[in-house]
Structures are given as structure tokens and as C-alpha cells.
Amino acid sequence: MTSLSNEDRRPPRATMREVAALAGVSLKTVSRVVNREGGVSPDVVARVERAVSQLGYRHNLAASNLRRGNGRSAMVGALLQDVSNSFSSSLLRSLEDAGRDRDVAIVSSSLDEEPERERALVEGLVRRRVDGLLLMPATQRHDYLADDLRSGLPIVFVDRRPNGVDTDSVTVDNALGARMAVEHLLAQGHRRIAFLGDMPTIQTAQTRHDGYVATLRAAHIEPDASLSAVSLRSPEDAAAALNRLLDLPDPPTAIFAARNSLAIGAIRALHQRGLAGSVALVGFDDFPLADIVDPPLTVVKQNVAMIGSEVAKRLFARIDGDTSAPQHVVLTPELVIRGSGEIRPAS
Structure with a gap:
């Protein structure tokens, strides 16, 4: 049997x-x-x-939508760089909250700055007929999305502007944020300010580095290339890079860490060397517990809730039929003073 x-x-x-x-x-x-x-x-x-x-x-929502003939799947794709990162996870939560009100499921994935992974995931989501797409791109150009946009797929870029196509985007003024950080350190009397940054191929990373350089030059300080460490992908990379900088004959007295994970690596390196109270540090992007490390971390903060709200507003407006010209929303960051960025250089 x-x-x-x-x-x-x-x-x-x-x-x-x-x-x-x-x-x-x-x-x-x-x-x-x-x-x-x-x-x-x-x-x-x-x-x-x-x-x-x-x-x-x-x-069966899919069958119901098919019977209605509206072509909706009640799903939205969200492709972010790393959903475990506090910035990406907070952004995803904002989109989930907005989707819940509409009974829309959010399908999310991490891109890890891999262009081929981005293209493959976008293709998979389009095949599954998602109603819209939120994209924090790993690719440099986005012409490959042109056919999808022409066919009416709503796509909203976040954190980075589209290049090669024109569609809605929500970003933060990264150049302004970098200027806020560096000007704050200059105001404390620092002149040897190090930069810890991500890959220069990343739009936001390059803009923050450009802002760092421009702010130093505006203060009549020629940037020292030996104080810039880029292409750092993890806290461990940042800690190792900062240790090298601190071993220089004329080490930095202050650090601008242009990503939250890099600020975490910098904090670890400073504590391990007993320098947490004598070398100033400003990070870009807040993260949980940043206010209770010793000293509490001064950061350039992006209002993730506002970013998420703007993204949801644009994406669901497009899904509902808005055909107006693409909008590029640029939000202003905020300098949050907590202590680490107010350490003055040793005399």
C-alpha cells in the first residue's frame, strides 16, 4: 500500500x-x-x-486582483544595500508601516553594493509583477530600467539619485552633511582631520568626501591625502585604517567617519588605544546606542522616518496613478551634538 x-x-x-x-x-x-x-x-x-x-x-489576494483585472499584486519590492544596517532597516520599517495601511506586502533584499545582484533581483521582482519598486542602487547607471519605467512600473530611488533615467528620488543633502561635520570639527580648533569613507564609486560616499575636501579648502586648509582612507566596507576596515592613521608621525586629532558602520569601527579603535577622550569623532548617520558610548557620538543625522514617509508618499502616489513629472526630494540633515565631536585638540 x-x-x-x-x-x-x-x-x-x-x-x-x-x-x-x-x-x-x-x-x-x-x-x-x-x-x-x-x-x-x-x-x-x-x-x-x-x-x-x-x-x-x-x-487569495492575487486571484482576487486577477478577477478584478487591475493587474495589481499588492506587493512592493524594496532593494536596499544592507537590511541589517540601522539606516536601511529603519527605512524598511517606515515603508512596511505605510504598506500595512494599504494591505501591501513588502518584499525586501540586500544588494551589498553588487551591480549584478541588483539587476537580477530587479528582474525577478518585475517578473513577479510587483506594483512598485524602491531602489537604493548599486549600479552606476540605470538605463536598464528604462523599459520598465516606460511600461508604467513606479520606481522610487532612495539615498542616491538615478543616472541615465529620470524617476522619483528621495535623498539627503550629503555635501551639506559633510560640511556640517567638518566645520564643527574646525570650530573646535582641529586642523588635522581624517576622513573614513566607503567606496568612491558609491554616489553618497563620493559626495561626502567631496564635501570634506571642499570644506577644508574653504577654511584655507589644503587636504592631506594621507589622512583620507576610502573603500572601507566594514567596522573592521575602519578600525584598521584608523590605526594606520594614528601611527602616522603627525596623526589626526579628529575624524570624520562618513558612514555609521565606519564610525563604529573608529570608536572601537579609539577605545582600544585609550584615545576615546582625546581624539574627536563625528559620524554620518545615527545608530542605536550611539548616544551611550563613551563619549557619546556626535553625528550628522538623517531623518530616516521622514525619508521613509517621503518614499512611501511618492511610491504609492505613482501606484495610484500619479503621472506628474518626476520629483527629486532633497532633505536637510541635522548635526546632533553629544560629546565626541566637541573634544578639542591637545595643545
Whole structure:
């Protein structure tokens, strides 16, 4: 005798017809209730919801959308650089909150600054007919999205501007943020200010480095190339780079770490060398516990909640049919003074 697999033993899923029979209503009434349409009395809604709960019914949203002919999947793709990073995870949470109000699922993935991974994930999401796409790109040019944009797929860029196509974007003024950080350190009397940055091929990393250089030159200080360490991808990279800088004959008295993970590496290196209270540090991007390290970290803070709100506003407006010209929202960062950036150079 052939034995049944576990899958074969599973009871069949409850159907809408069974819900209708248990609630004593028509299929159309059940459809209206589960699709949150109007025109159904509260007592009937309550009866249908009790039947749904009793039977364990799960509504097939994809099939419902197909029957309606609206082409919607009720899914949005969110491709960020690293969903474990506090900036990306906070941004993702903002989008999830907005999607929940619309019964939209967010499908997210990390790109890890890998262009081929980005293209493959975008292709997969488009094949799955997502209703829209949030993209923090790893690619330098984005012409490959032109056909999708022409076909009407809403795409909103975040953190980085599109290049090669024109579509909505939400970014922070990174040059201004870098200027805030460096001017603050200059105001404390520092002249030997080191820079810790990510890969120059990353739009935001390069803009922050350019802002660092421009601010020093505006203060009539020629940037010392030996004080800049770039292409740092992790806290460990930042710690190793800072240790090399601190071993210079004329080491920096202050550091601008242009990414939150790099600031974490800098904090570790300074503590290991016993210099946390004597070398100033300003980071770009806040992160959990930054306010309770010793000394508390001064940061250039991006308002992630506002960024997420703007992204959701643009993306869902496009999904709802907004065909106006692309908008490029640029938000202003904030310098949060906590202590580490206020350390003055030793006399």
C-alpha cells in the first residue's frame, strides 16, 4: 500500500464558498467583506469574520486582483544595500508601516553594493509583477530600467539619485552633511582631520568626501591625502585604517567617519588605544546606542522616518496613478551634538 506524504495528508484549505455557507450569506458578500469593500452591514461583516476565523480561511489576494483585472499584486519590492544596517532597516520599517495601511506586502533584499545582484533581483521582482519598486542602487547607471519605467512600473530611488533615467528620488543633502561635520570639527580648533569613507564609486560616499575636501579648502586648509582612507566596507576596515592613521608621525586629532558602520569601527579603535577622550569623532548617520558610548557620538543625522514617509508618499502616489513629472526630494540633515565631536585638540 502506498503511504501518503505529509503534504498529501494536509487538509484542504477553506474556500470562500464554505465561508459563505457557514455565515449564511452569498459569495459576493464574502468577497466584499474580505476585500474590505463597502455596502455590507456591520452585523453581516461580523458574521463573515467569525466564519473566516472559525474555518481558518485565508483570502487569495492575487486571484482576487486577477478577477478584478487591475493587474495589481499588492506587493512592493524594496532593494536596499544592507537590511541589517540601522539606516536601511529603519527605512524598511517606515515603508512596511505605510504598506500595512494599504494591505501591501513588502518584499525586501540586500544588494551589498553588487551591480549584478541588483539587476537580477530587479528582474525577478518585475517578473513577479510587483506594483512598485524602491531602489537604493548599486549600479552606476540605470538605463536598464528604462523599459520598465516606460511600461508604467513606479520606481522610487532612495539615498542616491538615478543616472541615465529620470524617476522619483528621495535623498539627503550629503555635501551639506559633510560640511556640517567638518566645520564643527574646525570650530573646535582641529586642523588635522581624517576622513573614513566607503567606496568612491558609491554616489553618497563620493559626495561626502567631496564635501570634506571642499570644506577644508574653504577654511584655507589644503587636504592631506594621507589622512583620507576610502573603500572601507566594514567596522573592521575602519578600525584598521584608523590605526594606520594614528601611527602616522603627525596623526589626526579628529575624524570624520562618513558612514555609521565606519564610525563604529573608529570608536572601537579609539577605545582600544585609550584615545576615546582625546581624539574627536563625528559620524554620518545615527545608530542605536550611539548616544551611550563613551563619549557619546556626535553625528550628522538623517531623518530616516521622514525619508521613509517621503518614499512611501511618492511610491504609492505613482501606484495610484500619479503621472506628474518626476520629483527629486532633497532633505536637510541635522548635526546632533553629544560629546565626541566637541573634544578639542591637545595643545
